[in-house]
Amino acid sequence: MDNGEITEDEYNTFKEKISKKEKPNPLLRPHQIIIFAISIGWLAIGIRQWIVLSKWDKRYKLFKENQKEIDKKFADDSDDDLDDSSDENNSNQSDKKQPKS
Numbered sequence: 001m002d003n004g005e006i007t008e009d010e011y012n013t014f015k016e017k018i019s020k021k022e023k024p025n026p027l028l029r030p031h032q033i034i035i036f037a038i039s040i041g042w043l044a045i046g047i048r049q050w051i052v053l054s055k056w057d058k059r060y061k062l063f064k065e066n067q068k069e070i071d072k073k074f075a076d077d078s079d080d081d082l083d084d085s086s087d088e089n090n091s092n093q094s095d096k097k098q099p100k101s
Contacts, residue, residue: 006014
């Protein structure tokens with residue numbers, strides 16, 4: 001013992017103490033369970049939000065397509081109205097220019 005070495009009996013006692021000590025299950029530590037549960041919760045919320053936003057995006061694209069079609073129809077109708085009114089204006093102006101008999 002003077003030179004810092006341990007005896008065989010001390011070694012065996014130390015070995016028994018270490019081997020008898022039960023190692024805790026790493027998955028059952030409370031702080032790890034809490035962290036894991038919070039992570040799973042946030043992951044679930046994120047997936048749900050992604051699904052909701054994907055559905056909303058599809059509906060919005062459909063809305064924009066329908067809006068373009070309706071705007072195009074209104075534009076065509078207003079062009080027809082402008083053409084009709086310009087034809088009427090031209091015919092009225094030509095009637096005014098021609099002397100009545």
